[in-house]
Amino acid sequence: MNNAYLPHEAEIVARIQEAPDIFTLRLQFTDPELQANYSFAPGQFNMLYLHGVGEVPISIVSDPENANLYDHTIRVVGRVTQAMAALQQGDYIGVRGSYGRGWPMAEAEGRDVVLITGGLGCAPVVSVINYVLQRRERFGRLVIMQGVKHSNDLIWREQYAAWSKLPDTQILLAANETTPHWAFDSGFVTDLLDKANFEADNASAMLCGPEIMMQVASQRLLEKHVAADDIWLSMERNMHCAVGHCGHCQFGGQFICKDGPVFPLPAISHLLGVKGF
Amino acid sequence: MVMHHFLARTDFHALLDMLVVEGYACIGPQVRQGSIVFDRLHDVSQLPTGWQDTQQPGHYRLHQTGSPYWFDWANGAAAIKPHTFAPQENLWKVVRDESGRLHFKTILPKPQKIAILGVRACDLAALALQDQHFLHGEYPDPYYQQRRDNLLLIGVNCTHAAATCFCVSTGDGPAIRSGYDLLLSEIDDGFVLEIGSARGEHLAKQLPLHAASATQQATAQQRMQAATQQSRTLPEKPPLYDLLQHPHWEDVGARCIACGNCTSVCPTCFCHQEVEHPALDGNSSTHQRLWNSCFDPSHSHIHGGAVRRTPKDYYRQWLTHKLAGWHEQFGRSGCTGCGRCISWCPVGIDLTAEVGSLTA
Ligand SMILES: Cc1cc2nc3c(=O)[nH]c(=O)nc-3n(C[C@H](O)[C@H](O)[C@H](O)COP(=O)(O)OP(=O)(O)OC[C@H]3O[C@@H](n4cnc5c(N)ncnc54)[C@H](O)[C@@H]3O)c2cc1C
Ligand code: SF4
Ligand code: SF4
Ligand code: FES
Numbered sequence: 001m002n003n004a005y006l007p008h009e010a011e012i013v014a015r016i017q018e019a020p021d022i023f024t025l026r027l028q029f030t031d032p033e034l035q036a037n038y039s040f041a042p043g044q045f046n047m048l049y050l051h052g053v054g055e056v057p058i059s060i061v062s063d064p065e066n067a068n069l070y071d072h073t074i075r076v077v078g079r080v081t082q083a084m085a086a087l088q089q090g091d092y093i094g095v096r097g098s099y100g101r102g103w104p105m106a107e108a109e110g111r112d113v114v115l116i117t118g119g120l121g122c123a124p125v126v127s128v129i130n131y132v133l134q135r136r137e138r139f140g141r142l143v144i145m146q147g148v149k150h151s152n153d154l155i156w157r158e159q160y161a162a163w164s165k166l167p168d169t170q171i172l173l174a175a176n177e178t179t180p181h182w183a184f185d186s187g188f189v190t191d192l193l194d195k196a197n198f199e200a201d202n203a204s205a206m207l208c209g210p211e212i213m214m215q216v217a218s219q220r221l222l223e224k225h226v227a228a229d230d231i232w233l234s235m236e237r238n239m240h241c242a243v244g245h246c247g248h249c250q251f252g253g254q255f256i257c258k259d260g261p262v263f264p265l266p267a268i269s270h271l272l273g274v275k276g277f
Numbered sequence: 278m279v280m281h282h283f284l285a286r287t288d289f290h291a292l293l294d295m296l297v298v299e300g301y302a303c304i305g306p307q308v309r310q311g312s313i314v315f316d317r318l319h320d321v322s323q324l325p326t327g328w329q330d331t332q333q334p335g336h337y338r339l340h341q342t343g344s345p346y347w348f349d350w351a352n353g354a355a356a357i358k359p360h361t362f363a364p365q366e367n368l369w370k371v372v373r374d375e376s377g378r379l380h381f382k383t384i385l386p387k388p389q390k391i392a393i394l395g396v397r398a399c400d401l402a403a404l405a406l407q408d409q410h411f412l413h414g415e416y417p418d419p420y421y422q423q424r425r426d427n428l429l430l431i432g433v434n435c436t437h438a439a440a441t442c443f444c445v446s447t448g449d450g451p452a453i454r455s456g457y458d459l460l461l462s463e464i465d466d467g468f469v470l471e472i473g474s475a476r477g478e479h480l481a482k483q484l485p486l487h488a489a490s491a492t493q494q495a496t497a498q499q500r501m502q503a504a505t506q507q508s509r510t511l512p513e514k515p516p517l518y519d520l521l522q523h524p525h526w527e528d529v530g531a532r533c534i535a536c537g538n539c540t541s542v543c544p545t546c547f548c549h550q551e552v553e554h555p556a557l558d559g560n561s562s563t564h565q566r567l568w569n570s571c572f573d574p575s576h577s578h579i580h581g582g583a584v585r586r587t588p589k590d591y592y593r594q595w596l597t598h599k600l601a602g603w604h605e606q607f608g609r610s611g612c613t614g615c616g617r618c619i620s621w622c623p624v625g626i627d628l629t630a631e632v633g634s635l636t637a
Contacts, residue, residue, distance in 0.1 A: 253605025
């Protein structure tokens with residue numbers, strides 16, 4: 001029997017420092033057969049295992065059509081990610097996946113794509129941006145909205161600058177607190193929706209970030225007559241097994257690891273914003 | 278037409294002998310430290326003759342009735358769950374060689390044939406649920422599978438329900454209907470025996486059985502009837518997700534001391550955590566899983582702190598999952614009416630009463 005709990009060895013083919021506490025690992029399974037059969041979709045994740053330390057769930061941000069290599073962008077927050085930051089090109093780590101249900105990229109074809117994220121860069125949504133830009137003609141307008149607490153928190157400034165020059169691409173950034181050089185809006189990312197250019201009845205909205213932000217954003221989108229079924233949220237909970245066994249990631253009747261992390265709004269709207277749930 | 282056999286009490290040792298010959302380690306009920314526990318059973322004399330329990334919210338006591346019965350009690354704290362879903366087990370090991378390469382290796386439990394004697398209806402129903410969880414999804418669990426495949430189940434129909442039992446209300450007992458290899462109903466001088474599987478049949482063939490008489494069968498039915506007298510009930514599908522903001526959660530949260538007993542005694546709870554045990558030489562590491570509980574503050578930890586932080590949050594997570602989330606996940610409630618969480622809660626919290634207050 002296949003053992004879903006068992007990691008497989010992968011080599012770090014490249015390591016990119018994105019920001020002081022954010023780095024990207026480009027990985028490849030060392031077993032050629034495993035690598036050849038490997039596939040993933042935007043919004044899915046892998047469990048990354050660091051020898052002797054432990055495992056963490058991390059989204060896959062690279063393009064699914066080139067599954068021969070796959071990228072993970074990791075932010076240092078605690079025990080495992082801290083230790084992972086010391087890894088170098090040529091080191092080996094354990095990987096198992098891909099897991100979960102990702103973004104509805106097939107449903108979104110031919111439509112406008114509205115991305116709303118909050119917090120320090122939202123890895124699950126980076127995969128969507130990359131996916132759309134690689135297949136530009138298959139999608140309508142692309143609206144990228146990102147909110148941060150403080151303008152200094154914004155990472156990937158150059159990327160935003162580059163994306164904003166592309167046709168049919170709108171970048172809307174907001175910070176709650178700003179420094180004098182901040183060229184974007186101040187306030188909440190959800191307040192920027194009035195400036196966003198998209199057709200409400202032909203748009204797929206994809207949200208990622210703090211639950212309260214996603215709840216408010218969903219509400220605003222509904223007010224703008226985006227259908228509830230066209231609003232998608234990437235949820236986060238503690239994870240250990242990633243295969244629906246350990247119970248840690250439960251969110252009502254859903255296991256975020258296997259039924260998500262991406263959910264259509266109607267599947268979880270009754271649970272959103274309930275404090276301590 | 279089910280065949281009913283009769284095994285005399287004086288011949289019962291033949292069943293234990295047979296299990297040994299067939300290579301099974303027999304696990305059965307016995308009295309230890311004032312409670313019925315399931316542990317290695319070598320001899321008929323270890324069975325809990327004449328022992329019966331009194332259970333109430335936060336209360337469990339054994340007393341002697343002087344009767345000849347071995348199985349006239351309702352469940353103690355644990356029965357089957359630890360034998361399929363182990364409280365602690367190694368999952369895999371990794372060795373790092375000189376060049377930094379990683380070699381991962383599954384550690385499967387050693388196949389050990391185990392026969393469990395005295396399994397009750399509520400626990401067989403719970404086992405069926407655990408099978409569904411660990412084996413019948415997209416990722417069958419090889420550790421659970423290994424233990425499950427080596428399990429022989431000898432059920433016993435209940436004749437005495439504790440005051441905390443409500444299996445009639447959940448539809449899971451007291452009669453055992455499926456999931457057994459052999460099924461026993463205890464009467465004065467022995468057992469009415471039914472066969473539930475090929476393995477059970479194989480064993481039965483070697484036992485000194487007689488055909489059960491109509492009177493013996495009727496007596497077995499009558500004795501089981503006594504266990505259907507239960508006072509607690511649980512609605513089939515309480516609408517708990519509509520009641521997430523109900524003030525009663527604060528009330529139960531103020532009583533709950535978040536010990537997690539309710540989850541560790543529950544035969545359907547499946548939460549576990551994975552932990553890493555690096556060897557001192559730094560080159561190898563063992564990955565283990567342990568039972569975990571939604572009452573553990575770290576259960577919902579994400580960076581920046583836990584999502585659920587108070588006993589109210591824990592209890593609400595537990596009850597809504599058990600009685601509502603389970604319907605979405607497994608097509609039925611996660612409660613089989615065994616009553617353990619009521620008896621073993623140190624402050625006597627009773628889920629049937631809490632549901633009553635929430636839905637009143
Ligand atoms: C589906 C999914 C995708 C993710 N994608 C990314 C990504 O692309 N990049 C990134 O930087 N982070 C991502 N995260 C968050 C990342 O998993 C956590 O930051 C990480 O687990 C923290 O581990 P730690 O040991 O460093 O932190 P600690 O706070 O020390 O956590 C210890 C343990 O708690 C659990 N845990 C803690 N935080 C989380 C969390 N947020 N989610 C799940 N389990 C957690 C893990 O089991 C972890 O090992 C993702 C989380 C999920 C659920
Ligand atoms: S919830 Fe309580 S009564 Fe129901 S199966 Fe679990 S321990 Fe038994
Ligand atoms: S309900 Fe009772 S048994 Fe469960 S955690 Fe609270 S105090 Fe412990
Ligand atoms: S991470 Fe274990 S059930 Fe989802």
